[in-house]
Amino acid sequence: MSVAGEEAVAISSSFLRIGGLGIALHYADDSLGRGLSATTGRFAVSPIADADLTLTVDYLRERDLAARGELLFESGGVWRLYADGDGYRIECHSAMFGDAPYKIALLNSSFTSGRILLRADADLPTMHPLDYPLDEVLVANLLGRGRGVELHGCGVIDRDGRGHLFVGQSGAGKTTTGKVWLRESGIDIVSDDRVIVRDVDGVLRMFGTPWHGEAELSSASIAPLVGVYILRQAPLTELEALAPATASAMLFGCTFPPFYDPAALAFTIEFLADICARVPVRLLRFTPDESVVAAVRRNG
C-alpha cells in the first residue's frame, strides 16, 4: 500500500503536539485545512521537522472506496479499523452522511505516515480532518507502540507544579473531582476525561489532551506525575494503598490500548506495571469536597 499521497501536493500545513507526540498535516487543498476546534487549537505548534506522524489530507475519491482488507476492530461507534496491505485503514461512519464513510485514514504499518481522505459532501466547512474520534485513535496507536498510555482520568497540576491523576470510568467522578480542585488557587486541570502518561527522560509525566469531559477542562500542560488515585465515591474521604498487581489491573480497565495489536497490548500492560512500581497508586474513596484536596496534599 502506498501512503505517499502520490497525487497530493501540499498547499498548506498545520502541526500539533498531543502527549508530546508531533503530528504534521499537509493539505492538498486550502478548503481542507479549516481551523481546528478551540480545544484542539491549544495543541497547535510551530512547524515540526521530526513529526511522529505525518499525514497528507485530500478529498476522498471513488477509487478510495475500493474493497477493504480484513476487519481488525469494530468500535461499535463511528470508526472501524481494517487491514490495508501492510498498513491500516480507518473508516469513520455516521448516519448523518449515509452508508459510505465520511472520512478514511490510510496508515503505514508503524503509524508514522499516512493520508486522511474526506468526502466532499460530508459537511466539510465545519469539519477538520483530525476531528474526534480520529485524532484519539491515531494517538492511541502511536502510544501503544512504545510511547506511553492514555488513561480515562482527570489530571490535576497542583500549585507546586506536581501532577496528580484521578482515574475512573464514566460516572466515577472525574469531572466532579476536577471541579473540586478548581476551587483552589493555582490549579491547572489538563483534562477532565483523558490524560496521557509517558516516560520522558526517565521521569513519568502527565500530559493534557484535547479530549475533555463535561466540564470542558483541557490544557496542553505537562507535569511530573507523583500520584495516581482510582476514584470511588463514598460517604467519607480516605485513601487505601493497593498492591501493584491490583493497581495495574484497575488501571488497565481505564486505558484505551489498541486491542487488535498484541504487541501494543503487551507494552501497555508492562508500562502500567512500571507506573505502579514508580508512583503511588491508591484507591481514593471520596466525597466531592475539599477533603479530597486535603487528603491528596497530606499523602502525596
Next chain:
Amino acid sequence: MTMFVNTLQDVLASGFDARFCASGHSMTPTIRSGEFVRVTRCEETSLRVGDVVLTAAPRGLTAHRIIELDSSRGELRVRTRGDNSLSADAIVPGSAVLGRIAGVERDGRYAAVDSRGALTQQTLAVLRRVRHSLQRRFGRATSNGIPETAQVRALSV
C-alpha cells in the same frame, strides 16, 4: 435537577422545542461539543433504534443514540450509547426519554441528526448540487440556495 426535568417535560408537552448546548465528544460528528441541539417532544411508541434522544440518566441529562428497545417486561425500556462511547449506558425506562434530538445548529444553519433526518440531508445535498448546476447554467441565485418549493418537499420527507 428534578424540577428542571419536570419543567422541560412541561415545555415539550406544550408543543415547544427545547434548545441545549452540548458538551463532550461522545456523539461527534453527529453532535459536536459546544453545538446547540434542538429537542422535540416524542411519544414512546415513536422511538426507534438509531434515534438520538435526551434522557434523564443517572449521570444527568444525556443525548445519546438508542441501541436497544425492550418491551418484553410490559413497559418500554431503552438503552442508549454515545457513538464514540466504549460502553452502553445503563438501561432506563421509556419515561426517562425526555425528547428526541431533532437537529443541531451548525455554522449558521440547522442540520437534522436523527436516522430519518439523514435522508433529508442527502436530499438537500442533491438539491444543492442541482442549484449549483442551475446557477452555472443560468447565472441566477435562488432564495436560501434552494428553490423554496423543493425545500418544503425535502423537509417533509
